[in-house]
Structures are given as C-alpha cells and as structure tokens.
Amino acid sequence: MKSGKFWAWLVFALGAAYFFIPLIATVEFSMRMRRGEYSFDAYKVVLGDARFQATFGYSVLAAVFTIILGVLIVVPAAYWIRLRLPQLRPIVEFITLLPLVIPAIVIVFGYIRMYGSNSPLPFLATDTGTTALLVIGYATLALPYMYRAVDTGLRTIDVRTLTEAAQILGAGWGTIITRVILPNVLIAVLSGAFLTFAIVIGEFTMASLLNRPAFGPYLQNIGANRAYEPAALAIIAFAITWGCMSLIQILSRFAPRSANRPN
C-alpha cells in the first residue's frame, strides 16, 4: 500500500507539472513586455484596446442571446418530455448529442451554403441576420450541455405533482413553465448558462467564417501580430473559464439533492 501511495503522488505531481508549467510560463511571458523588468503593461495595452472592448462586448452579448435561445428551446422540450412524451426521450437525446458528432466547422459550412443571400431564408444577406445565425450556431454548440443540465435539474423535482398542483390552482401553461418549473430548475439552467458562456466567449470557427467582429477572431488576429499581448489574453481567457466553472460549482451547492421522494 505504501508503494501505491508513492506512485499516486508521483502521477499527481507529473500531472500538476504538465498543467501548471504552461500557466506559469504564460503569466511570466505576459509580464515581459517592458524590457528588463516585470510589468503588467501587456494587460494595460490589451484592456485599453478599443477593439478588445468592442469584440469582447459583442461576444458577451452573443453569449447572453445564446443562453436565452438555448433556454427557450431546451426547457419546454425537456419539461414536456418528462411530463407527456417520454417516448421521445431517446430521439431528443440523440439529437442533443449530434453537435458533438458534427464538427462546428461543418455546421457553419452548412449554414453558409443553406442560408446565403439567394436562399429562401437569407440570413446572411444582412448584418443582423448573420449575427442571428451566429447566435443560432452557438445555441447548437451549447445544446448538449444545456439539455443535460436542464434534464438533470428536472430529475430532482417532481414535475408531474408540481404541474398538477399549479393546474388545480388555475395556472395556464405559460404560468406553469415560467413561474413554477423554471424557478425550480433555475440552478440547473444557470449551470448550463455559465458553461455555454465559457464555450461561446472565445469561440473562433463560427465567428470567423461568418465574419463577425467577435472575441475569438480578435484573439486570433492579435496572436498573429503581437508578441506579449496574446499571453495576457490567454490568462484573461483562463480566468473567465475559471470564473464560469467556479460559479457552476458554487451554484451546485444550492441545488436540491432530490425533491423527488417516492412517498
């Protein structure tokens, strides 16, 4: 058992080295901008860059709309499948897994060919339409995570009883979903939302191929043209991802373990 512990420590230490060295190196590199001393100049340059602010703002907004779209699509479907159409579950689960099978670049390629200016649905003819298509594309990327998060949330509440109780009290479907179901799965929805945010904020492929002024293409552009700023941006991006994941962890502590007690 003693040697087992030694090996465990060794494996852990090697893993920790592999994962921390790039982070340390990136921090170090990002502070090298001023000759001969460490400084936060690269961060100042990046944060002060008008294009950083514009593209970051654009991507945050795109992420917010992606989350709203994802919730609007996923919550009613997941709820309805639990309540009335359990036979559709395998089909819906299969569809939500498709974005993991079909690479993002293929999905966006399909959009470009199908929704061009000359098509019946010319999303790409206008700027707003193209942005809408980007948000839609992001929602498909987020679909697997959003669906699983919401479905897990619904599993912990007694959907049928809550629905019937609300109906007895005279609530309509809109009221039931927005005022009974949604508040109960809010934590699950928020977890899905933060994961979506982490995925979407620096996304490159779709934004670049749709020519959107988003954060991902901006990052790529800086990477191709600057020396120290990319390292600073990598640290900022890591911090954002870390923030999203921490929020999910904190939220999960508030999630109900199981309200679905079998009598």
Next chain:
Amino acid sequence: MRLPTQWLGVAPFFIFAIMFLILPTLYLMLGAFQNDAGEFTLENIAALAQPSIVAAYWISIKISLASSLIGAFAGLAIAIAIVRGGLPDWIRSATLTFSGVASNFAGVPLAFAFLATLGRLGLATVILNTVFGLNIYAHGFNILSFWGLTLTYVYFQIPLMVVIIVPAIDGLKKEWGEAAATLGATMSQYWRMVVIPVIWPSFLGTVILLFANAFGAIATAYALTGSSLNIVPILLYAQIRGDVLHNAHLGYAIAFGMIVITGLANVFYIWFRTRSERWLK
C-alpha cells in the same frame, strides 16, 4: 385538437434541430454526391483521393489518435491516483475542479499558452536551454509540428478523460475488491481480472470521444500554426473562405468525410457506453 397541444412543447426544439442542425448537415452530405448541375456523382468522393487531401486526413487522424491515447492513459493514471491512491481528499476535489476548467480551456488562448511555454522564446524552452543546456529546437522540436500540436491538444484531452472516467472508477464497488481478496486474489490479479474488464468499455468509449473531440478542433491548431500544418479542419476552413481547391463540391466531400469519421467514432462510443453501463449501475 389533441395532437397540436401534445406536440407544442417540443415543437420549438424539433424545428430548431431540423433547421439548424439536421438540414444543413444533410445539405452538405447530399452536395458531396452532386456535381454543379445537381446530378448524382461519385466524382467528389473519388477526388478526396488526391495526395494533399489524403495527407490532410492522415495527419488529422494521427494527431487525434496520438492526443486521445496519450490523454486517455495519462487521464486514467491521474484518475486512479486521485480516487484510489490514498491521496488527501482536497487533492481529489481540486483536481476535479481544475479538470472542469482545463477541459474547457481550448481554442485560441490555449495556443497562446503553449507558444509562451514551448515557443522559441517560451519559458520552458529558455529554461531547458539555459539551465539544462538542452536546446529542444536544435534537436528538431517545433511547436508548429505534429508533436507540438499533439502536446497542446493533450492539455484539454487529459482533463476530459479525468472528468469522464472518475465516476467509472468510483463505480468500482468496494465489495468486489473484498470478494477478490477473500478468494485469495493478489493485487495484480484483482486489477487484471476485475478492475480492467469493468473500466475497459468506458475507457475505450472515452478514447473515442477524445478522438472525435480532437478531430473536429480547429481554433487551437489555426492559432498555433496558421495554415502551415495541413490538418483537415484547416483545409476545410481555407476551402470555405476562398475555395482553394477550386471545386465547391469537393468542400462538401471533405465535410462529408469528417462527418463519416466522427460519426463512426461515435457509433463505437455509444456501443462501448451501453456495454459499460451494465456494470456501473
């Protein structure tokens, strides 16, 4: 009257999935079998056999395979170490948290991090050179190469493996170890005859998931190497942007090839998954 209300809740989901997931993919897949006049043809698929495209597929497959295998074994080792290695509890939870972050830390920023580490002026490169006298670039290493990209991909592959495989290892019941010990099994017999057969399907399934994960990725590779490393997603990216192959339908065929490869990978994944669930209930 009954049918519409019955389907109303799931209608937005299905309309969305058909319009923005299934139809665009089908469109490309059909386009791969059509010529400019819209007639059926196998020419586009046959044209995939040209050396530059075959080379692109081959290097993509090699990188995906190498990064998924390295990521899988390293991830498994770490998972076993933190679950069964008798390490303090906080290490387990810290590793899992970090894995959640690192598995989502991909794309362009990851490329930046590795350039800062193993690029020509990166910290690791410089320290290896000045402290250990080892100039890795003089020895043929280049971050803009097969191994450079593989090493970078491993950064999100290992944590993904950890996140997925830890529950499987947790699922190993304590009783099985005790039963094996009661029957006089040695530690190595217990591992060989109990642990590995039980973990094997979910391990293989995850390897395949990692493979598909790496195969479709483009942002990291593009930010790291520009278009100097000719992997399939980068080839397709260039084709979408500027029709570099001078044949629109050949682009469809490349996309079709990608779907076939990741699709096959996922068929195996689902197959292994159902096998592993038998044990890990």
